[in-house]
Amino acid sequence: MEGLALIVIIIAGVILFFTILYFIPVNLWITAQFSGVRVGLFELMFMRLRKVPPSIVVNSLITATKAGLDITTSDLETHYLAGGNVPTVIKALISADKANIRLTFKQATAIDLAGRDVFEAVQISVNPKVINTPEVAAVAADGIQLMAKARVTVRANIAQLVGGAGEETILARVGEGIVTSIGSAAMHTDVLENPDKISKLVLQRGLDAGTAFEILSIDIADVNVGENIGAKLQIDQANADLKVAEAKAEERRAMAVAEEQEMRAKSQEARAKVILAEADVPKALADAFRSGNLGVMDYYKMQNIQADTDMRESISGQGDSGKSSK
Template sequence: MIDPSYLPFVMAGGGIILLVIFFHYVPFFLWLSAKVSGVNISLVQLFLMRIRNVPPYVIVPGLIEAHKAGLSNITRDGLEAHFLAGGHVEKVVHALVSASKANIDLPFQMATAIDLAGRDVFEAVQMSVNPKVIDTPPVTAVAKDGIQLIAKARVTVRANIRQLVGGAGEDTVLARVGEGIVSSIGSSESHKSVLENPDSISKLVLRKGLDAGTAFEILSIDIADIDIGRNIGAALQMDQANADKNIAQAKAEERRAMAVALEQEMKAKAEEARANVIQAEAEVPKAMAEAFRSGNLGIMDYYRMKNIQADTDMRSSIARPDSHPASHDPIGK
């Protein structure tokens, strides 16, 4: 039995516990704030949010902000569904309010789709109002006269709300701008014309419509800096000349090798002919002996042949004076 004197304290403690449980599951002060702000929401709905694991302190402030901004297309069910899908409720509401103030047509369904696609919808709305400047990395290109140019550009873009879902990002824009700069410089007759009129690059690139299929709209392309690089044309000519020289040297070496081979072949043939002559000369004495035995050659014929041979040797010796011994030279005696 509880002492009757302690009964008021027990009832007071029980009431406090019930109030704590009530305020934990039913955000009364948040409901009161919504009512004061003009948002029609009941305590039962707030309690059911707790049961669905949806934080009321995220949904109700978004409803209040949208109501104060005059956005009637934002509902509690829509915000709850977006939260349960993994979206950012606060960023979506901020983006919708900013778009409404800037007179940008941004429906609630598109804003949630952009957010769920992984893009920052609030930053996209801000970029649509305040364009962003993107600096390109150095782009290297070669004019028709062979001079290399290194250009840097600044691209001013703003977000294209309609193409944020499925549109290409900044990397694609930078790649297309770089390709346009290379094409513009490459089609120039001289690097001097590019240096004199750098705005011709930006005008040509802008006419190509490089922002098609991207999440941005290109407002301007400004050439920030152009530097002169290497003389690529001269380097290519030198490389070609070296290649031609190497080819000519290879062909000359081939011809020299063929000449050496031909000379060796001729020497071999000469040696073979000399060997044949020596062999034939070795047969002469046999033939002469056979002629003596058969009576076809007489002794006087033999002496006449020897005289003719001696006369031939003398004439050959006179024709080669450097081969005479010093003892035969009358002056040297």
């Protein structure tokens, strides 16, 4: 029984020893002491309790101290607990310090927490980045389409990294500037002869305002001639005018047909009235005979006059037809 109790005590002692080593990383403390970083054992233990990896904080603090940066363990712990990337921030601060770029710990942590790669931003500030724009199509005043590509050289603006617009905004603004510059050209040949005019006009617009970058230069990489948009629009307009004219002509023809049908209807109506009136003539003659207002001799005279009139009309019609045949 005494042997079993001794084994249990030894096992418990080993577990306790390794637990203490876990919560109090002595090796890390020794490394920090030899590196000139003053950090206590209990401070390392409290980091464990706060679920902060002591190795990340201490190693980053050693790196910062060797680089001559004035940063405390509390600063690094706070940034880690806020969800930041501590090693990246330290690398960015060291890189900025070596390049004589003003970057404080507060700025670096704010940029990191904003979701941007602060180390990459410092690198772009030191070594400018080239952004290639997609092909931008624009039409000059003479109606010729031009497709242009540009190379935009930018440098990170540290002061605008938090809240500043990104590359997409730069590309959109440069594309808009290219369209405006080409559209203001009187002839497309002017653009082909001097493409640098586009760069100068675009740079004058201050396109990097409110962005996380500073535009250093805009170079037109390629300009190609596209379609004759002006001629195409004129053809489309002519086709549209032709269709309008055809529609109006069809409307006039339909109105003419309607008027002709209306005239025919009126003519037929007039003929019907004449027939009705002629039907009343015999009745009127009979009434005149009965009332004594019309005698037999008067009737014969009227008949002779009517026959003479018909003969004259017949002769006149033959004469007209003879003349037309000649």
